[in-house]
Amino acid sequence: MRLNKTITKPRGTNDILPGETEQWQYIEEIIRTVCRVYGYREIRTPVFEHTELFQRGVGETTDIVGKEMYTFKDRGDRSITLRPEGTAAVVRAYLEHKIYAAPQPVKLYYIGPMFRYERSETGRYRQFHQFGVEVLGVHSPSIDAEVIAMAIAVYQRLGLKELALHINSLGCPQCRVELRRKLQDFLRPHLKEFCPECQGRFERNPLRMIDCKNKECNNLVIEAPSILDYLCAECQVFFAGVKSGLDLLGISYIIDKNLVRGLDYYTHTAFEIMAKGIGAQSSIGGGGRYNGLVETCGGPPIPGIGYALGLERVLLAIKAQKVPLPPAGCLDLFVVTASTDAEQVAFEILAQARSQGYAADKDYTGRSLKAQMKYAGKLNARYTVIIGENELNNNTLAVKNMLTGEQVAIDREKLTEFIGGK
Ligand code: HAM
Numbered sequence: 001m002r003l004n005k006t007i008t009k010p011r012g013t014n015d016i017l018p019g020e021t022e023q024w025q026y027i028e029e030i031i032r033t034v035c036r037v038y039g040y041r042e043i044r045t046p047v048f049e050h051t052e053l054f055q056r057g058v059g060e061t062t063d064i065v066g067k068e069m070y071t072f073k074d075r076g077d078r079s080i081t082l083r084p085e086g087t088a089a090v091v092r093a094y095l096e097h098k099i100y101a102a103p104q105p106v107k108l109y110y111i112g113p114m115f116r117y118e119r120s121e122t123g124r125y126r127q128f129h130q131f132g133v134e135v136l137g138v139h140s141p142s143i144d145a146e147v148i149a150m151a152i153a154v155y156q157r158l159g160l161k162e163l164a165l166h167i168n169s170l171g172c173p174q175c176r177v178e179l180r181r182k183l184q185d186f187l188r189p190h191l192k193e194f195c196p197e198c199q200g201r202f203e204r205n206p207l208r209m210i211d212c213k214n215k216e217c218n219n220l221v222i223e224a225p226s227i228l229d230y231l232c233a234e235c236q237v238f239f240a241g242v243k244s245g246l247d248l249l250g251i252s253y254i255i256d257k258n259l260v261r262g263l264d265y266y267t268h269t270a271f272e273i274m275a276k277g278i279g280a281q282s283s284i285g286g287g288g289r290y291n292g293l294v295e296t297c298g299g300p301p302i303p304g305i306g307y308a309l310g311l312e313r314v315l316l317a318i319k320a321q322k323v324p325l326p327p328a329g330c331l332d333l334f335v336v337t338a339s340t341d342a343e344q345v346a347f348e349i350l351a352q353a354r355s356q357g358y359a360a361d362k363d364y365t366g367r368s369l370k371a372q373m374k375y376a377g378k379l380n381a382r383y384t385v386i387i388g389e390n391e392l393n394n395n396t397l398a399v400k401n402m403l404t405g406e407q408v409a410i411d412r413e414k415l416t417e418f419i420g421g422k
């Protein structure tokens with residue numbers, strides 16, 4: 001069958017092209033370095049899981065599970081979902097492989113694509129990439145402060161400035177019973193004025209009505225009871241511990257009593273990091289503690305805390321803040337041949353240079369000498385190595401520094417010594 005129309009990528013997805021992939025690799029390298037120095041080890045879980053994992057883990061009342069999941073039946077009639085986030089899958093793997101039997105806490109990180117059927121706009125995509133960390137097996141304010149500090153360290157190493165860290169405590173299930181009642185009493189008289197989504201949340205999860213994205217809803221909750229006023233004594237002490245941990249680490253923060261976050265598993269600490277200059281989707285990362293999630297997923301009562309950032313949004317912030325990124329990869333040398341006689345020598349030079357780790361290439365399309373030089377320039381080659389008749393006869397090479405334009409003749413075996421460091 002012949003297709004007349006070209007096929008484009010699905011809405012909300014991105015091709016990451018050469019030139020951009022180097023930027024992604026650079027960011028990922030910094031992330032991996034920070035993970036290593038903070039003692040995190042990488043975990044790779046499948047991009048799809050049984051749908052039930054997210055229904056139970058992320059929560060039936062969330063937007064993610066309610067309307068954003070890519071869910072389908074596989075050929076064996078199983079309900080499968082492309083992962084919308086990483087935490088539930090890490091917890092599943094932690095249980096499945098009995099990682100809880102190893103010395104705790106366990107510090108894990110992941111980098112990979114996530115899928116949410118959201119309205120696509122700048123900074124919000126249907127396939128996006130997250131870097132996330134999860135610490136399982138410890139309930140201590142100092143690790144919460146450290147997870148936040150690590151997130152900040154990633155942004156700082158990337159050169160990002162003008163960030164705002166918002167923190168809140170969502171308490172424990174016990175403090176939420178009283179809060180839920182007080183909140184519903186407060187919201188009930190105005191229920192009809194809320195957006196239809198919030199009206200739906202009133203019974204299922206009234207706390208989410210506090211951080212609705214809708215301006216009118218925001219105005220209705222200005223005076224709403226704050227969870228911070230209903231924290232039990234233990235949760236208050238814990239939250240104070242997180243704040244003093246951050247103070248100790250010299251990290252400034254804004255206490256945001258309306259920060260609830262869009263996933264149901266959070267307890268205690270919740271946080272989000274915002275960047276200036278990237279438009280409406282300013283949250284470049286967020287996370288929190290989830291002490292009930294391991295149990296919800298069928299395991300023992302093991303506490304956890306984690307965090308994830310969106311790589312696309314981080315890249316947008318880097319560009320908006322004009323933070324310099326390393327130049328796109330370039331060739332160390334490009335071999336230019338004047339005739340087909342030089343072909344064999346060209347291949348020998350390439351083989352030798354490549355075996356020593358130099359990025360080296362040649363023309364394969366029969367370009368003229370001039371066109372080969374131009375092409376070498378387009379490929380950002382540091383040097384071109386020209387093999388003409390003279391060079392063939394004398395066992396030499398003409399080497400041109402593409403930056404300075406300077407050209408010298410050298411012995412063939414002196415090439416890599418001449419061009420030096422990679
Ligand atoms: P989240 O807040 O849903 O948390 O996502 C974390 C980050 O992923 C966001 O701050 C944002 O930068 C990025 N992100 C989310 N959705 C999109 C999208 N549609 N397009 C582009 N970027 C997006 C979680 O996913 C939790 N699992 C984080 C966590 C880990 N909590 C505990 N451990």
